[in-house]
Amino acid sequence: MNELNFNLQNQAYKQIIGKILRNEYKPGQKISQKNIEEDLQLGRTPVREALLRLRRDGLIYTIPQSGTYVTKIDLDAANNARFIRENLERKIVSEAALLKDSLLLMQARDAIKLQEKYAANAEFANFFNADEEFHKTFYLMTDHAQVWDWLQTINIQFNRFRWLRLSISELPWGTLIEQHKEILDAIEQHDPETAVSAAAKHLHLMFEEEMAVLQTFPEYFDNLPQ
Known part of the structure; x- marks a missing residue:
């Protein structure tokens, strides 16, 4: 991963965590990668990678055939x-x-x-x-x-x-x-x-x-x- 992509991924990660913390993305809320890309004005790759990190951190989860959700507290x-x-x-x-x-x-x-x-x-x-x-x-x-x-x-x-x-x-x-x-x-x-x-x-x-x-x-x- 080049430095620009790494920085964009970190930017997306920090912004999404901030929105989860501030309850802008509410516990239990369904979210989509496309909407987040539009919300953050960032591209597909950094947002996708940030969401993978958030999933590993236990802050979001995915239900097959349903979608991705913010975990509850x-x-x-x-x-x-x-x-x-x-x-x-x-x-x-x-x-x-x-x-x-x-x-x-x-x-x-x-x-x-x-x-x-x-x-x-x-x-x-x-x-x-x-x-x-x-x-x-x-x-x-x-x-x-x-x-x-x-x-x-x-x-x-x-x-x-x-x-x-x-x-x-x-x-x-x-x-x-x-x-x-x-x-x-x-x-x-x-x-x-x-x-x-x-x-x-x-x-x-x-x-x-x-x-x-x-x-x-x-x-x-x-x-x-x-």
């Missing part, structure tokens, strides 16, 4: 990804709290300010992206950027859950922002114990809010609790 996979993320991030923020002040802390503070702005305007995608930038900051601070990249490969089901959570008005975005402030305050004060506790509470929020998400979007999930 695997609640077990989302919970397992949250478990991994929580335990890793406890270690990350603990390390970050022991470091000297870093310019990256200013980026974390800026990410919180952006979240406040996006929350006021109900800008889902921008709020989610600022949330990701906030957490990524501490992986960069502790020289664990590669760990953050690894997490993205297992986090998709968890992130799909998080995206749906943002669309429920009864679950205010302010809770997430205040928890981010608690984490950052503890790191800036070089208090690893409080930072770890705040990070654990923040990432454990999925359990507390799970039922509200499942009751609002039951048709989007597999492995629902009986």
